Amino acid sequence: MSPRAGLTPTFNIDLRNKFKLLGGIRLAARTDIRSVLVIGSGPIVIGQACEFDYSGTQACRVLSKEGYRVILANSNPATIMTDPDFADATYIEPLTLAVLEMIIAKERPDALLPTLGGQTALNLAMELNAAGVLERYGVEMIGANALAINTAENRELFKNAMDELELRVPRSGFAHDMEKAISVAEEIGFPVVVRPSFILGGAGTGIALDSEEFLEIASFGLSASPISEILIEESIAGWKEFELEVMRDRADNAVIVCSIENFDPMGVHTGDSITVAPAQTLSDVEYQMMRDAAFRIIRRIGVETGGSNIQFAIDPTNGEMVVIEMNPRVSRSSALASKATGFPIAKIATLLAIGYRLDEIENDITKVTPASFEPSIDYVVVKVPRWAFEKFPGVSSRLGTRMQSVGEAMAIGRTFTEALQKAMRSIELGRYGLGGDPLDKPLDLLGLDEVLNLATKATPSRIFEVESALRKGASIELVYEKTKIDPWFLFQIRKIVDEKRFWSDLAVDDEGDSIDSLKDQITRKDLLRAKRNGFSDAQLGYLTNTSETLFRELRSKFALVPGYKTVDTCAAEFEATTPYHYSSYDGESEVTLGDRKKVIILGSGPNRIGQGIEFDYCCVHASYALSEAGYETIMLNCNPETVSTDYDTSDKLYLEPLFPEDLNSVIEAESSGLGGGNLAGIIVSLGGQTPLRLAQGIDPSLILGTSADAIDIAEDRKRWSAMCESLSIPQPPGGTATTFEEASKVVAEIGFPVLVRPSYVLGGRAMEIVYDLEEFEAAFSRLSALSAEGGEASMRPVLIDSFLEDAIEIDVDAIRDQDGGFLLGGIMEHVEEAGIHSGDSACVIPPITLPPQIQQEIVQTTAKIADALLVVGLINVQFALKAGSLYVIEANPRASRTVPFVSKATGVPLVKIASLVMVGRSLKELASEGILPVAVDRDYYAVKEAVMPFSRFPSADTLLGPEMRSTGEVMGIDSTFALAFAKSQLAAGTSLPSSGKVFLSLADRDKASGVELARRLRALGFSIAATSGTAKLLLSFDISVDDVVGKIGEAQDDELDAVSLISSGEVGLVINTPRGRGPRSDGYHIRSSANRYKVACVTTMSAALAGVSAIEALKDNKMTITSIQEFHRSISKGSR
């Protein structure tokens, strides 16, 4: 190269003109590939949530727009990406090697894009590659190739690559067996971190402080790793943790999209850490060192096009940097980085994978600058994880290197304090901010030492303990010593503490005259300072012992309203056209009001068990439908993983807490000034419980669709019962109670078993079935102790219903319009009997055992309820069928969790129809426009199966019950119920055995059907092991039992112990249907062993029978695959 080789121009370009040229023309995209297979991430599980629906949806949209044929595989029906419009062929089929090979053989894609579907897609792509499938069918892996993925994912190769670059990684060694593991650990010295290779979200990872802990963690890790490999590594707990999001194109241009700093030091999985963007405590020298390293890493690993996430740790005492790991794909952090900066990583990664260069892609937000830049942001972003430990009694809430959170909320503020407090009230734990609310009380009662002790351990509540310690006077130095949380963060929290002190000093003693003098004391300046530190009116009301209303009034007096700033990727350097906003009390507001009629859609907030992607699906579809109908759509949500918080899903996005004050401010901003009269209303019924709770504070005339009063009737036990009575609709006998005496009276009337639960809760929280008085007392006291989760549950009465044993449960989704028009969405028959939460139960469309007249009765009753409630939009009704009688269990006049499943199963766009109905269209009109489906007979079955997070919680009881614990769902669709059920099990990761041994341990009441089950298993050639009682029963029916298993701890010499039987690996399926529960019961040990050793375990008889049918079906039939488009086409043909 001559000295000036780098300085000779070839041609000169005017970028603006270039973008004009680019419009609609494939300039740089590859033309040698015409079809692309995209693999989604499957069901929502811990570590893999909505973020991959967001990234996969973007990928599909980009590929379609660029003219490629898109083939999509994803087993999760609740995703936007699996809507038939997003791909040319959508396979809602199990994500397994065999199924994907069938899809490839049938569709013959030219390329496979494996980097947008999380670890699931990446692992499957690697399996397809290893099995020679890609080569056999000539499929090219784009985005990242197998070598790059392997180098990044295989810890030994990765470590060698880092050594080559002279980048330090923590000292470590690999082991494939325990012997090697022990020698490596001893060489490094304790504490050590154990990380299994090729696993998702750090499952099986842990820190061992001594050799005893090490033995347990290492053996679990070896079994968790698909290649039986663990990395044992020097612990750098207490170091600062950072992440960089890197993009690289085929011309080797590389940029950093975003830096992220973890609030929690090393030792807590980044998915379980509070994180902040951009990094706050790095000097430029340190940041650039990290940036340089990131580029060297992405180049060495060989991710040629697309995004990667690289994690670093820094020793706070000397700046020493180590590389932790790299994800050669779009990750959860990428979704966060996209939402935090406005830079659409998934979309751009897709464009890069098909051949574009960064400088050939327009920055969507500025429209005048290219994507080859590094976003500059002029705000602070805070993400807070949301956990669900309350769902898993007995599981330790200690956080570690294995991710356990189920969701997250993100907030944006102009300062860290503002963003943090907004995030804390976004997380839906009933907090008003970082404390300053009634939930402070338990910590307030403790001494400083106790609080500090609590704060030493990383748990979900640590940030509140830190705040409490600082409030009790601990120095930053002391708290740093205990927690290793960076002093900068601690200083910010102390700023909040100081602000709190200012307001508590003003607190009034009683509700008398002093309020007036308080009002006089408060200056605009003080109030503004507090608001700029993120304080909510509710917090200030609590701190001053007054009320939220008072501060609302004061703000109005001082004209203090939040201004809405814009997320624009460039810190205001260029004009932005994308309306993506957040609030702050800095002053200027940039929001512009349009002149179209507009609708505000309230999203569903952070993912929780019971409230997940299904509701985001509904909100997004409402936005699409209403936008199409000419409305300006305004989305309000705080979940960074979702499609709804993508800046181009709605016409306007407010990334704001779903909290009354923040919502009111948005409503005011959208209702004031020019164009302010155009607010048609607010949709509260599509985002699950979160918006419903907010609805109570909204002007009723603004609520679109079903009224808040109707929602209250459905939730308020007394009003609901009265309504059912007046309509002569039978419901299980029951009553409400606020005291134990009242409760006992109800029980005396209706008799055991009973179902007890608090009202207004989500996902069957704290719901229990009790069979006797002793259990009942315990359950009632648990309910009374339940603190107000997400609001004021404790102030609401407890509901007590007679529990219908062995009843069939049925779910119905339907739509009613304002004229009384009615549309049935679908009738779902549950596989598990009533008593198992509907969210945890498998269900099937169409019903398989319900006679036509019962189905008719279900439809009529649903319509009757919808009429009585004057529902406008969606309604979900749950029924139980016992001994030929139909009972209504509950009705929810809103979108239910099953709406996306019903839509996928039937091809009917329920949310679209419901949204139009909510803004006043009638079903009749929609039918005349061809939007409504024509009634048809379908010749296929769709089964929804729940996916449980038990592998994350080895000590959790896997027994299903009335409290929902599943995190996600899959769908199996095929020509018979048995085949569809088989697919659903495969998709959910339950590997039903085709031969071998089945272990039966059945509750007395299940023993009759157990005989039939055992006969069929025998006929299929299975050998049978059974606990003594079950064995006795089977033998009395002449069914031979191969192994009789004794009670744990009581097994005779010649008897097998259940745990050792399961751990031996001989058993392929455990069927355990217990009555009563408890950590010490035999059933618990059987189930947790099955969980630990990854043996399929079924806990209800109905599911067991369905499972056996599935095994029979798989024996007789070869599995086939069909795309959703093909299924839906068969419907429209059938209708002609």
Added chain:
Amino acid sequence: MIFSEETFFSSDGYLVLSDGTFYEIEILSLSQKSYAGVVALGEVVFNTVLTGYQEVVTDPSYAGQFITFTTPEIGNYGCNFHDMESDRIWANAVAIRNYSGVRSNYRGEKSLLALCEESNVPLIQGLDTRALTRHIREHGAMPGVIGVGDPRELAKFATSEHSTDNKDLAAVVTRGNSFEVGEGPLVVAIDYGMKSSIIRYLAGRFRLRVVPATTSGAEILSYGPAGVFLSNGPGDPSALTYSNSQITEVLGKVPLFGICLGHQLLARAIGATTYKLNFGHHGGNHPVSRLSDQVVEITSQNHNYAVDRDSLSLAYGKSTITHVNLNDNVVEGFSLDDARAFSVQYHPEASPGPHDSLYLFDLFAKEVRSA
């Protein structure tokens, strides 16, 4: 100790722009102070870097300006001796959204506020820096005043004489003495306000003689250099009346490399013209296309003036544009093939900013060694 806290005080005041726009602010100080009337005057510009406030405020190129940081949390990691770009702050004020009273970094030797006080430069916080940035983006960089009192009265002080137009600020910030550092072939660097990091990068490759801004071409040649470097510096290139003759005297005789102001002065020396950008480029994320191979460099930028594209084509000999800004097509680099001279508008030394363009120092070294 990895962190240290400081107590600071604040007084209410205003930042007022020459067009009358004003913002409520707090003036920070380490001891209780009371202010009245005008506290500081200067041209208001913004910088979008996310890290590196210390390097920015100590960059002499900001002489005469108010630096507004768009990134809101500032002061977090303190300041330290190694990251100084000169021995003081040359700007007339530093304006931020939120100051950190704790510096959390093992290298955090001194706080930003202490550094500002040493240089007698006010540090102000609490203003809506985004609103200010949007205002400047739309209306251009303009004179501003920080003070206490009626903002309408204060506005009268923010006159055009406080803009950087037509002012030779290089003569103000240049190091007064001449000195040598490093080993290798001799390169003379004209210090128009040269950043320390540039000195470090050059001294790592050459025996570097740094000479004051007004040093004559003859004197430069008298050292017998193998190359000449034209440094960065503050303000309006047209105000440096001595630079044309200074540069033309050495141009063509030895390889020449210019950065930022040095780039503008080289252009002017060959007869091209410079103009003032509406609000300049100040940040660490500007994409620049290297036209030879279309590679994108993410660059550090800090300038309000730029080289006129058309005038360059009419200028001396064979000048070719080598780099352009992908955001707005501004000339980011050109070379004079006959004269073995090249220059860039952006900052390859970064500090703060990305290291994508460090290769330019090697390119210059190659040129010098082959001469």
